[in-house]
Amino acid sequence: MADDTKLGSLPVLSNQGGIKHFEHGVHLLQLWANICILETDEGVVLFDTGFEFNGPRIMQEVGAITDQPIRYMVYGHGHADHAFGSGWLLDDLQKRGAPRPTIIAHENLPLRFDRYQEMLAYHEHINRIQFAIPDNLPAFARRYTYPDLTYREAMSFKLGKVTFELRHAQGETDDCTWLWIPEAKTACVSDLWVWSCPNIGNPFKVQRYETEWAKALEEIAGREPELLLPGHGPAISGRNEIKDACLTVARALRFLHQEVVSRLNQGQWQEEILNNFAWPEEFAQSPWLAPIYGHPYFIVQGILRRYHGWYDGNPSHLFPAPSSAIAAEVLGLAGDQEKVLSRARALKEQGHTQLALHLVDFLIQARDQPDRSALELKVQLLEDLAGREKSLIARNILLGGVRQIKKQLEPKK
Numbered sequence: 001m002a003d004d005t006k007l008g009s010l011p012v013l014s015n016q017g018g019i020k021h022f023e024h025g026v027h028l029l030q031l032w033a034n035i036c037i038l039e040t041d042e043g044v045v046l047f048d049t050g051f052e053f054n055g056p057r058i059m060q061e062v063g064a065i066t067d068q069p070i071r072y073m074v075y076g077h078g079h080a081d082h083a084f085g086s087g088w089l090l091d092d093l094q095k096r097g098a099p100r101p102t103i104i105a106h107e108n109l110p111l112r113f114d115r116y117q118e119m120l121a122y123h124e125h126i127n128r129i130q131f132a133i134p135d136n137l138p139a140f141a142r143r144y145t146y147p148d149l150t151y152r153e154a155m156s157f158k159l160g161k162v163t164f165e166l167r168h169a170q171g172e173t174d175d176c177t178w179l180w181i182p183e184a185k186t187a188c189v190s191d192l193w194v195w196s197c198p199n200i201g202n203p204f205k206v207q208r209y210e211t212e213w214a215k216a217l218e219e220i221a222g223r224e225p226e227l228l229l230p231g232h233g234p235a236i237s238g239r240n241e242i243k244d245a246c247l248t249v250a251r252a253l254r255f256l257h258q259e260v261v262s263r264l265n266q267g268q269w270q271e272e273i274l275n276n277f278a279w280p281e282e283f284a285q286s287p288w289l290a291p292i293y294g295h296p297y298f299i300v301q302g303i304l305r306r307y308h309g310w311y312d313g314n315p316s317h318l319f320p321a322p323s324s325a326i327a328a329e330v331l332g333l334a335g336d337q338e339k340v341l342s343r344a345r346a347l348k349e350q351g352h353t354q355l356a357l358h359l360v361d362f363l364i365q366a367r368d369q370p371d372r373s374a375l376e377l378k379v380q381l382l383e384d385l386a387g388r389e390k391s392l393i394a395r396n397i398l399l400g401g402v403r404q405i406k407k408q409l410e411p412k413k
């Protein structure tokens, strides 16, 4: 167990790992996302296939391990960093006259691919912000290789002497598959484990599933794996360590679910819940729940969205006026912009950065051409928050805001 001084340096999303070899023909290729290379005496099973551009590296690593053909590719879920290396791999195998592997996924995965293609421009836009992808690079997958075979709850197959048990779960997505290899006591779990507080309530993305995620982790722990291969970051070894990891995160998810549900039952509205939900020290300090990608606040948002409509309890907000009109009224009352700016600066000095941001927003939203000093102060405030923020997603959103304002501040050509 790591202590909390290590929280900031946990290996989430590490692309430094490279290839790791384990017993029973199990190999983990640790790139941005992980690819499990599972060797049998009758061929190879790939669990997850990375980004499209990971294809050549995957092929190189498989070739270094064995001459056996790739017989199956299993998508752990349909995200861009897990299910898109397959296209390149199929092309390469075809060029070399090798047999075509069978691609297996949960039955919801093709629906995800359909949605991604229908909303490609939107996914480009939100992923560019979430991952801070420069404007000149594509921010989302273009080529979709659909599974040949889908299943609903569970399926198993045998290759050589090895059994592959696929189990459906919902967690970060509604199309998760985790794989159990009984002979190796190994679980390949894709993003059901990412070395971070689970990414539920992602500010950009569709609904995710807290209690189902907990159930999946409990089921994984119930198999008593000796080796757990996650979707990102290094493997976890040892029965007790894996059990503690899975069950701690499951408990935290069930805790937040209960926290939101019981507060809703008490008649609390979103703002009250978001400002007051409990996050016990046990979880706040747990290395398994470091808020370095997902965040407990986001999880509460996600659970709220799942069980609650968008109405916030204040009838003034049912059909609200545009924020620009509200800001213009407030600024009119304040009388002069300097007064608001100096109060915002004072709040910043006192460490109330978030409150200062709200004040500066009145100045920015009230005008078509906001004053430079207000924009510059907002940049400083966002940079302040980003500097203290552990969550990659939150930090990228804050710094995305900085980049946007800086563009606005550039002299027009």
Ligand SMILES: [Zn+2]
Pocket (backbone or CB within 6 Å): 033, 079, 081, 082, 191, 231, 232
């Ligand atoms: Zn992932």
